[in-house]
Amino acid sequence: xEILDLGTAGYTGVLEKQIDLLNKRIAGEVPDTLIMxxxxxxxxxxxxxxxxxxxxxxxxxxxxxxxxxxxRGGEITCHAPGQLVMYPVVDLKNRKxxxxxxxxxxERTVSASLNKIGVPAEHTPEERGVWVHEKKxxxxxxALKQWVTYHGISVNxxxxxxxxxxxxxxxxxxxxxxxxxxxxxxxxxxRETKKVFAEQFAxxxxxxxxxxxxxxxxx
Amino acid sequence: MDIILPxxxxxxxxAVITAWHAKEEDPVTKDQDLLExxxxxxxxxxxxxxxxxxxxxxxxxxxxxxxxxxxxxxxES
Numbered sequence: 001x002e003i004l005d006l007g008t009a010g011y012t013g014v015l016e017k018q019i020d021l022l023n024k025r026i027a028g029e030v031p032d033t034l035i036m037x038x039x040x041x042x043x044x045x046x047x048x049x050x051x052x053x054x055x056x057x058x059x060x061x062x063x064x065x066x067x068x069x070x071x072r073g074g075e076i077t078c079h080a081p082g083q084l085v086m087y088p089v090v091d092l093k094n095r096k097x098x099x100x101x102x103x104x105x106x107e108r109t110v111s112a113s114l115n116k117i118g119v120p121a122e123h124t125p126e127e128r129g130v131w132v133h134e135k136k137x138x139x140x141x142x143a144l145k146q147w148v149t150y151h152g153i154s155v156n157x158x159x160x161x162x163x164x165x166x167x168x169x170x171x172x173x174x175x176x177x178x179x180x181x182x183x184x185x186x187x188x189x190x191r192e193t194k195k196v197f198a199e200q201f202a203x204x205x206x207x208x209x210x211x212x213x214x215x216x217x218x219x
Numbered sequence: 220m221d222i223i224l225p226x227x228x229x230x231x232x233x234a235v236i237t238a239w240h241a242k243e244e245d246p247v248t249k250d251q252d253l254l255e256x257x258x259x260x261x262x263x264x265x266x267x268x269x270x271x272x273x274x275x276x277x278x279x280x281x282x283x284x285x286x287x288x289x290x291x292x293x294x295e296s
Contacts, residue, residue, distance in 0.1 A: 047237045047257045073261035099261045100228040128260050143262040146250065 001205065002030075003198045006037040008081050011044065011068055021089045022150045034201055035087040035152075036194050039079035041163070043067040046074035046141045048171070055167035065163070072151035074128075074141030075171030082159035082181075084190070084197060086110070087152040088205075095209040097147055103128065103140060106153050109204040110138045113197040114155070119183045129170065130155070135178035139170060155197070156180065158187045220269060222253065222291035224284045231258045232286045236278055240264075245273050247293065254291075256284070271295045 004021075006014060014037050024030040043060055045067065055076055060067060065078070079085055092102065107123040111130045114121035114137065121130050121137055130138035130153075138155040156179035164177040180188050227234060234256035241253050252264040253273065267273075275292040278284050 047255070047262050048235075048259075071255070071262055073257050073259065098228050099258060099263065100230040103260055140260050142260060143264075145252065145264045146266060 001032045001034065001202050003202075004033055004035045005194065006035060008038045008040065010040050011042040011066075011079065014039070014087070015070075018087050018089065018150045022145060022148055025089050025091055025148045026146050030089075032088070032090045032205070034198060035089065036198065037085050037087070038081045038083060038190070039085060041065045041078070041080045043076065043078045043163070043167070044070045044072070044141075045076050046070055046072045048073065048075050059166045060163070063163075070141070070151070072141035072143050074139075076167050077139045077141065077154065077169055078163045078167065079154055080159045080163065082157055082179075082190070083154055084157050084194060085152065085154045086197065086201070088149055088201070090149045090205065091147065092144070092149065092209075093147040099142075099144065101208075102149065103142065105204065105208045106140060106142070107138070109201050109208075110153055110155055110197070112204065113200040114138075114180065116196050116200065117180060117184075117188060117193055119180050132178050132183055135176045136169060137178050137180070137183075157190065157193060220271070220293045220295055221289045222265070222268070222293060224256065224265065224286050224288050224290055226286040227256075227258060227261070227263055233283050234258050234263070234286075236280050236282050236284060236290070237262065239276065239280060241267075241273050243273055243276055246296075247271060247273050265290075267293065269293065269295050 111121045111123040140153045143151045158181045237257045238255040247267040250266045271293040278290040
């Protein structure tokens with residue numbers, strides 16, 4: 001598996017990179033790859049997000065934050081520097097072909113990584129995403145083509161949370177959000193934190209798709 | 220040949236058709252993306268199982284379909 005750290009980059013350019021990797025992964029030309037990136041501020045609308053989501057269009061326009069439709073699953077979310085976005089391009093064709101299992105795996109590996117940096121995050125069976133008590137800290141929206149994954153999960157680390165108060169994240173009214181910075185009352189080191197998430201992801205991918213039950217991995 | 224919505228998940232058995240990438244009478248090739256379906260947090264492109272012609276679309280955009288349901292018909296070439 002390879003890790004591709006793109007630093008801070010725009011949403012559209014990274015999407016093009018994802019599609020390129022996706023097609024190469026389908027053709028068997030590249031290994032499974034985890035893209036890690038922080039985006040310039042952007043709001044994205046998933047396939048179930050369309051126009052129905054409540055968001056303060058005027059606020060985002062004034063802030064010069066673009067609103068971009070996306071082919072991922074899910075509804076509305078936003079990205080900004082200080083938020084870690086993980087786009088795994090992983091071939092599930094010859095592995096367990098189950099979308100819910102993959103989403104569980106992503107949520108659990110992010111939750112375990114957050115635990116490692118001291119954030120008491122949880123994956124819950126009731127609600128998608130990763131939560132710290134009643135507040136959401138990670139947001140999921142994926143896509144698959146020929147059982148190869150793209151899009152992924154974003155995790156609030158040091159980013160400003162104000163944009164989330166101007167929308168109903170993931171289309172759920174009244175969803176409160178948090179960040180690692182808010183939970184720990186200090187900023188986290190992005191470089192070191194990315195390393196924690198990447199190592200956890202690589203280990204958990206191996207275990208989750210190696211026949212071990214998900215519940216046994218994280219205990 | 221029937222185009223069937225594959226089983227995407229052991230938990231979620233329903234998906235919404237969010238886009239058709241081909242229309243009736245279009246020639247299609249094996250593995251070409253025919254349509255996109257979405258569950259709560261995922262989208263999935265359903266590929267053509269063989270070369271042929273898409274003769275009939277049985278379920279349209281915005282319709283909810285279940286795993287195993289026939290959504291279209293292709294005549295094999």
